[in-house]
Amino acid sequence: MASGATGGVPGDEFFVPGGSSFTDFLTAHRPELLSTRRFLPDGARPATDRFPHGTTILALTYRDGVLIAGDRRATMGNLIAQRDLEKVHPTDDYTAVAFAGTVGLALDMVKLYQVELTHFEKMEGIPMTLNAKANRLAGMVRENLGQAMQGLAVVPLLVGYDEAAPEDARGRIFSFDVTGGPYEKRDFHAEGSGSPFALGALKKMYHRDMERRTAALVALQALYDAADDDSATGGPDIGRRIYPIVSVITEEGFERLPETETAALSREMVTGRLDRPDGPAAGL
Numbered sequence: 422m423a424s425g426a427t428g429g430v431p432g433d434e435f436f437v438p439g440g441s442s443f444t445d446f447l448t449a450h451r452p453e454l455l456s457t458r459r460f461l462p463d464g465a466r467p468a469t470d471r472f473p474h475g476t477t478i479l480a481l482t483y484r485d486g487v488l489i490a491g492d493r494r495a496t497m498g499n500l501i502a503q504r505d506l507e508k509v510h511p512t513d514d515y516t517a518v519a520f521a522g523t524v525g526l527a528l529d530m531v532k533l534y535q536v537e538l539t540h541f542e543k544m545e546g547i548p549m550t551l552n553a554k555a556n557r558l559a560g561m562v563r564e565n566l567g568q569a570m571q572g573l574a575v576v577p578l579l580v581g582y583d584e585a586a587p588e589d590a591r592g593r594i595f596s597f598d599v600t601g602g603p604y605e606k607r608d609f610h611a612e613g614s615g616s617p618f619a620l621g622a623l624k625k626m627y628h629r630d631m632e633r634r635t636a637a638l639v640a641l642q643a644l645y646d647a648a649d650d651d652s653a654t655g656g657p658d659i660g661r662r663i664y665p666i667v668s669v670i671t672e673e674g675f676e677r678l679p680e681t682e683t684a685a686l687s688r689e690m691v692t693g694r695l696d697r698p699d700g701p702a703a704g705l
Contacts, residue, residue, distance in 0.1 A: 470498030477615035478519035483636035486671035487592030490640040494655030516581035521613035563601025615647030615654035622646040657687035
């Protein structure tokens with residue numbers, strides 16, 4: 422039988438013994454499906470301002486777990502390519518990923534990573550540990566290094582709730598460089614073009630015993646500060662009713678905050694900025 426499914430019948434490759442990695446399976450049998458491994462022809466250089474890029478994402482731990490958020494803007498050079506891009510995605514019940522960088526490649530990477538985690542659990546009968554999930558995503562980022570060096574980088578941010586960790590440290594955050602290096606971050610982190618401004622706001626407002634509402638407001642304040650100084654980052658668009666995506670992971674699993682909640686928090690924040698444009702003062 423030829424490689425690949427014919428008439429609904431699985432091809433020979435599905436009966437070849439192998440490991441629990443779906444990415445390795447594609448590498449061996451259908452490498453053309455791995456968009457992050459494609460290289461441009463020799464001498465070709467992409468006009469990076471012709472491809473949509475997603476910007477600021479952030480994560481922070483709080484009393485019950487970990488929160489991850491992102492603005493909604495994608496830019497293409499000096500143009501706004503999309504105003505309602507979703508940069509935050511669940512990857513299984515207890516992990517989520519957000520991305521900055523080349524949107525098309527990032528979305529492919531997120532989808533492949535979601536399948537990778539599901540495939541592993543079905544093959545092994547148990548989910549990966551959170552450390553293993555971080556290492557597996559690091560490998561995917563590393564596979565994109567060739568395109569990153571050509572200007573098409575993807576920088577993800579991974580968060581998870583780790584039941585095996587000490588009770589006060591179960592919300593965990595991992596960042597990655599373009600070579601696939603994974604780095605666990607303590608308390609909070611941000612990526613993307615607006616990240617320096619978001620990190621400044623987080624340093625000012627963060628404290629570890631926040632409850633969910635306060636944590637969400639802190640994330641929204643940080644994204645607002647990023648949008649205030651970085652043109653590639655979009656703040657809450659009250660007129661169009663487009664608000665940042667905010668999600669949390671606790672012992673109960675992944676939850677995306679309802680838009681009604683993020684809308685109400687965004688309006689509260691914007692109203693407060695009318696009286697204090699520089700945002701809340703740091704607690705002493």
